[in-house]
Amino acid sequence: NAGVTQTPKFRVLKTGQSMTLLCAQDMNHEYMYWYRQDPGMGLRLIHYSVGEGTTAKGEVPDGYNVSRLKKQNFLLGLESAAPSQTSVYFCASSYRLNTEAFFGQGTRLTVV
């Protein structure tokens, strides 16, 4: 099993550009999450999903959008990137809400 796979692993964007981060899980999990990890702070939840076709805001949702069109995929979009969105982004999935989660390897995003 691949677990949770994120693409891309690294990306540099110019301010104002848009991009989509892709996350795929092969464990048939209902729950999926997008987090960001910054120096000086713990993981912070951006958006999450409790099932196919549903999404919900997390702690820091501004500037991001998500979609869960298929159960195995959770997409994170940045419509107009800002330097404050420079971070490492992690996707995760779990069998139950906010319990043992499996994380992807992360996407390091730099906005210049």
Added chain:
Amino acid sequence: GESVGLHLPTLSVQEGDNSIINCAYSNSASDYFIWYKQESGKGPQFIIDIRSNMDKRQGQRVTVLLNKTVKHLSLQIAATQPGDSAVYFCAENMTPAGAAGNKLTFGGGTRVLVKP
């Protein structure tokens, strides 16, 4: 620990010794706790969890202790190995069974360095 990255508290441990990593949580209503391990350049990896109706739970080479009176959680690693070098962080949650307002809060982490 209070921060991730540059200002992480660091625990240096001799290979073969036991490690104790501490975590103070903030919400007295939290009833579910998780420990994660994060190696450099990788995503967090689940280690062990514990519910508030327990004081202690053991896994393979790891033990988690929960002291609800002082809101303190610890992770003990027996016979620490070089592969245990990583950042460890705890997470707390209230009502983990899908209720409205369910939220997982992560601590900043502690870096463990294993000396050969």
